[in-house]
Amino acid sequence: MLYLKIKDLYKRKFKVAQIAKELKISRPTVYKYLEMTFDEAKAYTELPIGKKKKLDSYKDWILAWLEEYPHLSAAQIHDWLLERYPNLAVGGSTVRSYVKDIREFYQIERKVTVRQYEAIPEQPMGKQLQVDWGETKQKTTESKEIKLYFIAFVLAHSRQKYMEWQTRPFTTRDAIRCHENAFQFYGGCPEEIVYDQDHLITVSENAGQLLLTAEFQSYVNERKFKVHLCRRADPESKGMIENVVKYIKGNFADSRVFSDIEDWNQRGLQWLMRTGNYQVHQTTKKRPAEVFLVEKQHLKPVSSLLSFESTNNQSITRSVSKDNTIRYKSNRYSVPLGTYQTNADNHVLIEVTGEEPPTLVIRKEAESEIIAEHVISLEKGKLIQNRNHIRDRSKGVEEFKRRLISFFENKTQASGYFDEISQRYPRYRRDQFAIIHQVIKQYPTVIETVLTKCMREKLFSANDFRDMAKHINRLPHEPVKEAKSFYTYPAKYSHIKTSTRSINAYTSILGGLS
Incomplete structure (x- = not known):
């Protein structure tokens, strides 16, 4: 044949x-x-x-x-x-x-069974949200590799996306927290949410009678949205979110360098505004952000704090970042310095008052005293800070300078020298003073000489101060001995004084001008 x-x-x-x-x-x-x-x-x-x-x-x-x-x-x-x-x-x-x-x-050609798909009509506005999880490996600023985990959301009609990242695998509590953040991002909740059969939210499909985990079932009961689970090994049934996960991995995460999780999430939100939700979608031929402005009006409004969480002592919390801020509706709000503690539980509870204007109330624990209050900003990507939460940096630097001046005998000269450094390096004053402090501890016997020479040579830099100290320290320090005369005179002539001629006399003898 x-x-x-x-x-x-x-x-x-x-x-x-x-x-x-x-x-x-x-x-x-x-x-x-x-x-x-x-x-x-x-x-x-x-x-x-x-x-x-x-x-x-x-x-x-x-x-x-x-x-x-x-x-x-x-x-x-x-x-x-x-x-x-x-x-x-x-x-x-x-x-x-x-x-x-x-x-x-x-000539035996392999016959592959091809699954036939049919085009699915566009979902009505506010009808469906699809959710899935993913993970990537990223290079860090220290040239190491770290595994990151993310959850992705996409509204089926507008294709408006949201994502959130963390450095550890997700728990059910994490999933609920991210859902709440997504609802705040979207400004409402859809009628149904589509999931894969993930262990975080489901126990069994049970022939159509869904068995959800107890914690997630309580959450669904409170938020009152329908849960649609895809069949096992059938990712095509939620292809929209599958494509979003691939898009996030291939566009946002690919070759991007990781520094810390707060920065990574902030850059993720910027990417959504700049690319993920701004670029024209290949299927709808529209910008998701523009379509979302209309779809947003069809979402069910959500409260800021869940009642079941308050009664069960499982409040939706916010993590305090290393810079002592929390995130709420795409903005950062400050908390008092020291709220963030290394190797501690850095979570706080939030509540939104119904007053005008709405206020964000932050507590460390339920019913405890308020640690911070902020008027909620209607913008996105802003840092809202309370003056009481900001360190008085100038006071610390000035105190450091006064301590350095106290090491010098000539305090007037030292004060002028440090003032000049402050003017030349306003952003790096503390770094400059720290270098000089190390020099003072290392070469305490020569700092007066170093200061004088630096002032005379106009060397107003901590590095110049350090180099001058090293140079002077290498020079010999023995005192100069008085040279003895080769001639001795009898004591009886000691009363005789020699006369001293003026310089003009020598100039006249040598034939020069007087």
Whole structure:
């Protein structure tokens, strides 16, 4: 059959490359058959394929299986061979190569069952939100590698996206917290949310009677949205969020360097505004951010604090960042310095008052005293700070300068020197003073000389001060001894004083001008 097909296509003026492509065989095979007569081709097919191969003894079995089940993979055939011949020692690559040759030689094309998809009508506004999780590996600023985890959301109608990252795997509490943040980001809640069968939210599908985890079930009861679970091993049923996860990995995360999780999340929100929700969507041909302005009006409004969380002492919390801020509705709000503690529980509770203007109230624990209050900003990406939460940096630097001046005897000169450094390096005053402080501790005996020389040479830099101290410290420090006269005079002549001539007398003798 292969011989006849090649001859037929050749008579129809197909080129060798076209015949090879059409029949899915190599060009040398085409050339070989074109040079044969029918009887030669018949005799050739009755011979073993090419040179003697390890699987030739099993050729009849393999050929029979492929003719009856054309869709079989080489891996399945390998397994069937081992099932029939347990002592057969052959590698997977050998089986793949042999099966490929059999298919080509006998023109047995692998029939792949293709799932047929139908276009799904656009979801109504505010109807559906799809959610999924992902993870990536990122290079850090220290040239190390870190694993990051994220949760992604997308509104089915507008394609408006939201994401949140963390450095550890998600828990159910994390998932609930991120849902709340997403609802605040979107300004409301949809009618239903589509999930994969993830262990964070579900126990079992149970033939349509969904069994959710207790904590997530309480959350669903409170927020009153429908849960739609995709069938197992069926990612196509939520292809929209699958594409978003790939988009986040391939566009935002790809080759981006990680410094810390707060910065990473902030850059993620900026990417959403700049690219993820701004670029024209290839299916809708619209910008998600523009369509979302209309869809937002169809979302169900959500309260700022869940009642079930208050009664069960499981309040939706906010994590305090290292810079002593929390995030709320895409803005950062300050808390008092020292709220963030290393290796401690850095969570606070928030509450939004119904007053005008709305106020964000922050507490360390339920019913405890308020640690911070802020008027809620309607903008995004802003830092809202209370003056009481800001360190008085100038006071600390000035105190440092006064301590340094106290080490010098000539305090007026030292004060002028440090004032000049402050004017030249206003942003790096503390760094400059720290270097000088180290010099004072290392070379305490020469700092007066160093200060004088630096003032005289106008060297107003901590590095110059340090270099001058090193140089002077290397010089010998023995006191200069008074030279003794080579001549001694009797004591009786000690009362005689020599006269001293003026310089004009010597100038006149030498013939110079007076």
